[in-house]
Amino acid sequence: MTGLVAMLLTSCYKSDIDDLKSQVNDLKGQTGEIASIQTQITGINTTIATLQTTSNNLQSYVTELQNNEKATKQQISSLQAADQQLTTGISDLKQYVDNELKNATDWTAATFATLAQLDSLSDVVAALPAKIDAVSKALGEAKTELTKNYEKAIKEAVELSEQSMQQWVNEKLTGYCTIAHMNASIDSLGLACAASDSTLAAGIEEQKDSLASAKTELTAAYQAAIKKAIEEEAGRIDGKVAQDIAAAQDALQTQITAINNELAPIKERLAKIESDIDALLKQVQSIVVVPDYTDGSTKVIGRTATFSFDIMPVETAVALAEAWQSAEAKEQGGMVYLNLKDVKSKGQTSQITDSIKNVYVEKGEFKIGCSI
Numbered sequence: 001m002t003g004l005v006a007m008l009l010t011s012c013y014k015s016d017i018d019d020l021k022s023q024v025n026d027l028k029g030q031t032g033e034i035a036s037i038q039t040q041i042t043g044i045n046t047t048i049a050t051l052q053t054t055s056n057n058l059q060s061y062v063t064e065l066q067n068n069e070k071a072t073k074q075q076i077s078s079l080q081a082a083d084q085q086l087t088t089g090i091s092d093l094k095q096y097v098d099n100e101l102k103n104a105t106d107w108t109a110a111t112f113a114t115l116a117q118l119d120s121l122s123d124v125v126a127a128l129p130a131k132i133d134a135v136s137k138a139l140g141e142a143k144t145e146l147t148k149n150y151e152k153a154i155k156e157a158v159e160l161s162e163q164s165m166q167q168w169v170n171e172k173l174t175g176y177c178t179i180a181h182m183n184a185s186i187d188s189l190g191l192a193c194a195a196s197d198s199t200l201a202a203g204i205e206e207q208k209d210s211l212a213s214a215k216t217e218l219t220a221a222y223q224a225a226i227k228k229a230i231e232e233e234a235g236r237i238d239g240k241v242a243q244d245i246a247a248a249q250d251a252l253q254t255q256i257t258a259i260n261n262e263l264a265p266i267k268e269r270l271a272k273i274e275s276d277i278d279a280l281l282k283q284v285q286s287i288v289v290v291p292d293y294t295d296g297s298t299k300v301i302g303r304t305a306t307f308s309f310d311i312m313p314v315e316t317a318v319a320l321a322e323a324w325q326s327a328e329a330k331e332q333g334g335m336v337y338l339n340l341k342d343v344k345s346k347g348q349t350s351q352i353t354d355s356i357k358n359v360y361v362e363k364g365e366f367k368i369g370c371s372i
Helices: 001-027 037-066 072-101 108-144 145-164 173-193 198-232 239-284 313-330
Strands: 287-292 304-312 339-340 350-362 367-369
Touching: 037 072, 037 108, 037 145, 037 239, 072 108, 108 173, 108 198, 173 198, 173 239, 198 239, 239 313, 304 313, 313 350, 313 367
Parallel strands: none
Antiparallel strands: 287 304, 304 367, 339 350, 350 367
């Protein structure tokens, strides 16, 4: 049955994508001039269609994950939040077109406003593939064919959305998309650093500030070029205007290269931390649950519980506990999660994912205390 559903999804998805590709291709060909107000409206409406397809597939993906015991509440909540941002972006775009752009008469002012919409939406769209990749990596072999199909569908719809967004004003103005992808990369790196080293996380924030400054400079350059093109060149992008845009793009690339150079040692340090943790986990020879009661259950006091495990060798259990306590001392311990299963509710299995409050070794047993 799952295979049939996956085949039907692939068929319907391919038809939708082909239609969207045709719409996006129809937008291209305006490389030599600033898009007119009507062309901007057409471009944004095309993007609304691609974004809605993205949102629909993302919602279906979340539903599929809710039926996958390997997916955590944290992962699902992250994707639901991303879809909420996307839904809000779609709504804002519709309102912008209907309430502002359709009534606009000042080409320059309208184009500046469209540029601002492009700026605000780019980060939301660019962040989606990284979120999908993180969940996909965590699921590993637990991914179903349906899950894989949804991941592919989302990524292709995102790609089409970005292609159509770059046609709103002029496809030469690619800087916001470049910055958005860099932001997504930095955010992913920041999450990884937050779970391991607060010093690294601080370095990440510095680079985000640098990228924000680069965006401010890029916006000023774009607005100056657009104003000159519309008011002095009848919207054409050639000569001095084309040179100014190229210079702005080159300056942005120089700044991004500098940011990447600053991020390189942070990535190396993070890779070393992850390697050390992996090496520690590979030392674990066995893990056995030690229940509080003979029926295999654990005592719950109020909304807290402590779960016990025999981890061999004991030295590795001690090292794991010390690693968590070191992270907790840096106020990063809350990034560790435990997946539990409640198998008593109507004979069904449901997943609970809760923040760990304490990890320690007592009388040779590895203890994890958490709130439920």
